[in-house]
Amino acid sequence: MGKVTEAGVTVAMDGTSPEMWGGRSGKAGPVTRGAWLQDSRFAMFIHWGLYAELAGEWRGKRYHGIAEWIMNRAQIPVAEYEQVAARFNPTGFDALAWVRLAKAAGMRHIMITAKHHDGFALFKSAVSSYNIVEATPFRRDPLRELADACQAEGLRLGFYYSQTADWHEPDGVGNSWDWPAEGRDFKRYLRTKAMPQIAELLTNYGPVAGIWFDTPGPITPAESKELVELVHRLQPDCLVNSRIGNDLGDYDTLGDQEIPRLPRPGLWETPDTHNDTWAYARHDHNWKGPREVAERLVRVVSRGGTYMLNVGPDGSGRIPELSARILREVGQWVDAHTEAIHGAGPTPFGPLPWGECTTRGNRLFLHVFQWPDSGRLVVPGLRSKGVSARLAGGGELAVQEVAGAVVLSLPLARPRTLIPVITLELAGPADASRTAYVLNGCRNPLEAGVANRQHCDLQAVSWMEKFGDWKHAECLGGWRLGESVAAWDFQTVEPGAFVLDVEYTCPEAGDYSEWRLEVGGTAVVFPLLDTGERARRAVFGWGELPRFRSYRVGILDLPGPGPCRLSLQPLDAAGAAVRITALVLTPVV
């Protein structure tokens, strides 16, 4: 279903490859439009439409993965899918309740699917009668009600619009089960449906925060540009995301669930699912709990982005209670730490083994994911003098300045909160280095992306497990016998004994490859076993299935304090098949 371009890159039009997310707007310079996105930092994404009524099931069969794709996955003919509209009557829909939930979660804007790939408009449209007001017994316009509720509660509202895929229209992209692709006139689709409907959204609902385009597929640069111009002509302040395609847009939408390892300049966001689907699926209970949500929010903000977390209301119009309860709990934490989230800036540090850092002026907010049981928190790489520290909900903390680090004395008991936050007040801008540290008292991942590489590659691996539930990892691969070496340079603040685990994925071809690791003058040789990775999955035929596991190498002594180097190389040709995502050093207890 994908298309191979001249460059030999697969451009997916079917949602089964990460290339479907289009280019990046590449705008890293001064923000000209949408500075509010940086203040917002936390948003609610809503996927809601006819697919919510189906809840991930069609004719008694469950479709695991992203439920808004059910029309495509079950190849439901248009005429039959239209019948779902005839019974869609979500009388439990309460716009104010959704908006208040977003607000209670600490979210500052909402982005909702006005029209997803199934072509059904969740708003009153003069362009197509295939809309919620005309085609369903519900007859209400949820976008109108949401716009009013957002206005009343002071939240911004934007609209998702699938500009390329439209499975309801012969001229839209993606429906190969009702019509052959030959004869498709995509330009006609743009002129007669997409553009007029986008114009309706920008004319009938007051100020629109953004039009969120998706899966650009074969849209041409001229077509993308025309859509951007349409949006800005009708509402000059309305943001367009980079999934308009062809490296356009006002800001970057990263891949689904993609959180970058490093701070990233410019305006950008990470869209994330709360469970493993965007739309409601009756069988998906895999919610991220409050701490996981809060940690993912903090990770995104600490890289300089905005976290857009999705909810999938059900066919009655209600947001699943468990999802709502978790969001409310996150909101209580966000409310207590608004300065560390809304409008907060990125970390000045390299990887922090125990958590993340966000900033505001001369204040650093340390988000301690792993509370050290030693009662000492080392803030590596902080050279600023005259630092004072306060634990939220606690009091002043004793601060010791040591060479190249600051050490805080903590209470032994972890505060009872989702993430304990410590505020550091500095006399001026942070004087910090991005050097990596391995610390006693916490788990220290040495990630692939941080390694110095000789003759091996850093590969971005993206895959899905059920369907559309994207996962991402950076891996060291392309190992060559006798040539490749990866080395991690880091500092220690004291000597220590650590268990070393390798996190990796490996197909049968790499089974029992031998590896050599050297640190502090000691060499260790060990095998890596195959992890059951499959190059292509037998069942669906879409993409590879890496299977990461942890392999325990043994216990190592690290010298300290001072610089340290850990290097790794394959000892046989089978190592070529292995992809390593991190070495993890955990203190021996």
Ligand code: FHN
């Ligand atoms: O295919 C869509 C998918 O259904 C969902 O809307 C996500 C949200 O980012 N976007 C596409 C896949 O990335």
